[in-house]
Amino acid sequence: MPTVEELYRNYGILADATEQVGQHKDAYQVILDGVKGGTKEKRLAAQFIPKFFKHFPELADSAINAQLDLCEDEDVSIRRQAIKELPQFATGENLPRVADILTQLLQTDDSAEFNLVNNALLSIFKMDAKGTLGGLFSQILQGEDIVRERAIKFLSTKLKTLPDEVLTKEVEELILTESKKVLEDVTGEEFVLFMKILSGLKSLQTVSGRQQLVELVAEQADLEQTFNPSDPDCVDRLLQCTRQAVPLFSKNVHSTRFVTYFCEQVLPNLGTLTTPVEGLDIQLEVLKLLAEMSSFCGDMEKLETNLRKLFDKLLEYMPLPPEEAENGENAGNEEPKLQFSYVECLLYSFHQLGRKLPDFLTAKLNAEKLKDFKIRLQYFARGLQVYIRQLRLALQGKTDLCWDTVTLSWKPVQKVEIGQKRASEDTTSGSPPKKSSAGPKRDARQIYNPPSGKYSSNLGNFNYGERFRLGTRNMRD
Numbered sequence: 006m007p008t009v010e011e012l013y014r015n016y017g018i019l020a021d022a023t024e025q026v027g028q029h030k031d032a033y034q035v036i037l038d039g040v041k042g043g044t045k046e047k048r049l050a051a052q053f054i055p056k057f058f059k060h061f062p063e064l065a066d067s068a069i070n071a072q073l074d075l076c077e078d079e080d081v082s083i084r085r086q087a088i089k090e091l092p093q094f095a096t097g098e099n100l101p102r103v104a105d106i107l108t109q110l111l112q113t114d115d116s117a118e119f120n121l122v123n124n125a126l127l128s129i130f131k132m133d134a135k136g137t138l139g140g141l142f143s144q145i146l147q148g149e150d151i152v153r154e155r156a157i158k159f160l161s162t163k164l165k166t167l168p169d170e171v172l173t174k175e176v177e178e179l180i181l182t183e184s185k186k187v188l189e190d191v192t193g194e195e196f197v198l199f200m201k202i203l204s205g206l207k208s209l210q211t212v213s214g215r216q217q218l219v220e221l222v223a224e225q226a227d228l229e230q231t232f233n234p235s236d237p238d239c240v241d242r243l244l245q246c247t248r249q250a251v252p253l254f255s256k257n258v259h260s261t262r263f264v265t266y267f268c269e270q271v272l273p274n275l276g277t278l279t280t281p282v283e284g285l286d287i288q289l290e291v292l293k294l295l296a297e298m299s300s301f302c303g304d305m306e307k308l309e310t311n312l313r314k315l316f317d318k319l320l321e322y323m324p325l326p327p328e329e330a331e332n333g334e335n336a337g338n339e340e341p342k343l344q345f346s347y348v349e350c351l352l353y354s355f356h357q358l359g360r361k362l363p364d365f366l367t368a369k370l371n372a373e374k375l376k377d378f379k380i381r382l383q384y385f386a387r388g389l390q391v392y393i394r395q396l397r398l399a400l401q402g403k404t405d406l407c408w409d410t411v412t413l414s415w416k417p418v419q420k421v422e423i424g425q426k427r428a429s430e431d432t433t434s435g436s437p438p439k440k441s442s443a444g445p446k447r448d449a450r451q452i453y454n455p456p457s458g459k460y461s462s463n464l465g466n467f468n469y470g471e472r473f474r475l476g477t478r479n480m481r482d
Contacts, residue, residue, distance in 0.1 A: 006042045007035050012049045019057050027060045037064070040071045044080055051075045051086040055093035069094055073106060081115060088121045095129040095136075104129055104140025109148065111155040127163060134167075134176045142183040154195075157187075161198040165205050177206045188225060193245050196225060200249040215253045222250040223262055232270035237281045243271070247294050259303035264358070267295045268311035272318050292350035296413055299357035312358055312365050316378075319351040323381040343388045346414075353413060 007015070015032040022029055036057070039050030050071070058068050072094065075087035088110060095103040107129070110122045130137045145156045164172065164180075184199050191199065200222070203209055209218055226246035233239040247263060254260040271278075271291055280287040305311060322344045359365055366375060 007038055007046065008042075009045050009049065012036060012039050012046060012053065016049075016053050019060075026057060030061060030064070033057055033061050033064060037067055037071050040074050044083065047075055047078060047080070047083045048086060051083060051090060055090040058094055059096055065099060069099065069102065069106075076106070076110060081118070084115075085118055085121055088118060088125060092125050092128040092132075095132055100129060100133050100136040101139040101143075104137040105143055106140075108141050108144040108156050108159075109152055111159065112149070112151045123159065123163070126159065127166075130163075130167060131171055134171050134173070135179055138176070138179055138183065142187070145183075145187055157195055157198050161201050164202060169207075172207070174208055177208045180206060181209070185221070188221070193241065196245065197249065204253070212255075212257045215255070215258045219250055219253050219258055222246050222253075226250075226263075226266075228262060228266045232266070232274065234271075234274035234277045235279055237279045240278055240280055240287065241282075244290060244294065247298070251294065251297050254298060254301035256301065258301070260298040260301045261303040261305055264295065264298050264302045265305055265307070265311065267291070267298070268314050269307070271295075272314050275318065289346055289350070292347055292354075293413075293415065296350040296353045296357075297416075299354040302358060304361070305358070308358065308362055309365065309369060312355065312362060312369075315351060315355045315358065316365075316370075319348065319355060320378065320381060322347040322351065323378075323385050325377075325381055326384040343385060345389075348385065349414060 012035070015035040018029055018032040019026050019036075036050060036053045039046045039053070042050070054068055054072055058065070061068065072087055072091065075083055076091070078084050078087070088107075091103055091107060104126065107122055107126050111119070111126075113119050113122065126137065126141075141156050141160065144152050148156070160180075181203060184203055188196065188199060200218070203218060203221075206214075208214055223246075226243055232243070247267075250260070250263060272295075275288050275291060278287045278291065324343070362369070366378075370378070
């Protein structure tokens with residue numbers, strides 16, 4: 006094993022050789038042997054090995070393996086030095102291997118090391134984005150769970166920081182291709198992260214790009230299969246996928262396939278839905294999503310049939326007025342409950358879909374059913390009077406209201422200037438990530454997110470060790 010003095014002497018030989026440095030293979034071998042020494046020798050080796058690496062291609066494997074040994078040393082200062090120098094090995098065909106090594110090193114729990122690994126990955130990303138992606142996706146597809154998790158999070162947070170000259174069209178196509186492979190077997194949390202990655206790509210922010218993403222989500226949601234309302238994983242998967250699709254819908258990217266599935270498969274089973282999330286009003290969550298999607302529904306094959314299903318479900322939440330006794334008082338013990346949120350969602354969905362069949366109420370319903378609906382509607386309207394009075398008081402003196410816009414109560418009101426188009430409609434971290442909490446997260450709209458982790462059919466202990474698949478949806482053991 007070389008001493009510190011021998012390492013410096015051989016370093017001097019290589020440094021003084023200038024253009025003839027490649028002729029001093031023995032001197033470089035001495036430096037490689039420095040990884041077998043003590044702390045001081047290893048620190049010097051961590052700096053000297055990468056400095057002359059490119060001059061000795063025949064020793065490339067030995068040099069990379071030596072540096073990797075230093076990256077795994079017990080001494081944290083040696084590890085940090087070795088990691089910092091890794092990008093110097095990312096030349097030519099060695100770059101994917103270096104990317105693979107750096108991706109594995111993301112599993113470190115040392116915040117300084119984690120920072121260095123992130124910086125090193127970003128550095129080689131700018132050298133060769135495709136080669137770096139090869140290493141990252143190799144670990145995402147085949148690596149340990151902790152490496153896979155952090156590699157995905159790296160992509161979801163760092164890709165958006167890269168300049169356009171790095172994220173070229175070809176690079177984005179590679180990201181999409183590799184992501185589709187991963188999406189064949191993902192957890193719910195991973196699926197959300199990949200949708201974040203893909204929706205951030207410039208090439209997928211066009212109309213055709215968003216349509217491609219919607220089709221990808223629809224495939225993940227497994228809309229071709231019969232819906233199982235008693236399976237919490239099935240329900241959770243559908244809601245999770247639908248939430249990812251909702252922001253993609255527009256007047257040019259239709260929600261028809263999702264709305265049809267909700268009307269035909271979910272609405273008839275609304276009362277039997279199950280969810281692993283305690284305290285979640287799963288029925289209201291479903292109706293909110295349906296309402297939000299209904300605005301962008303295109304031509305539907307079974308429109309009249311699905312309107313009837315919506316209408317019948319609406320009647321369930323619009324009770325008949327209680328019967329009156331001879332003295333004019335209610336014959337029942339209590340007033341029926343008016344579930345305003347449910348009715349709002351169903352009425353809005355019915356209104357949006359009904360515009361395509363404007364004579365549905367008058368021509369498609371018999372007189373008795375229409376009369377029954379009017380009675381329920383009048384009773385429900387009376388229950389709203391107190392709220393209407395309060396609303397009128399709140400609106401007194403207000404002149405900047407947009408009366409021609411019908412929107413949903415939980416959606417923020419946005420002023421739209423004349424001529425303003427939907428953004429992108431037709432245009433072409435400092436420490437290791439912390440584990441997310443088990444409870445649902447909520448954004449500004451208070452939309453439910455399922456617990457982080459892996460889907461599981463074993464709800465007794467909610468084992469997150471399984472992923473849902475496309476096609477057969479077999480669970481991983």
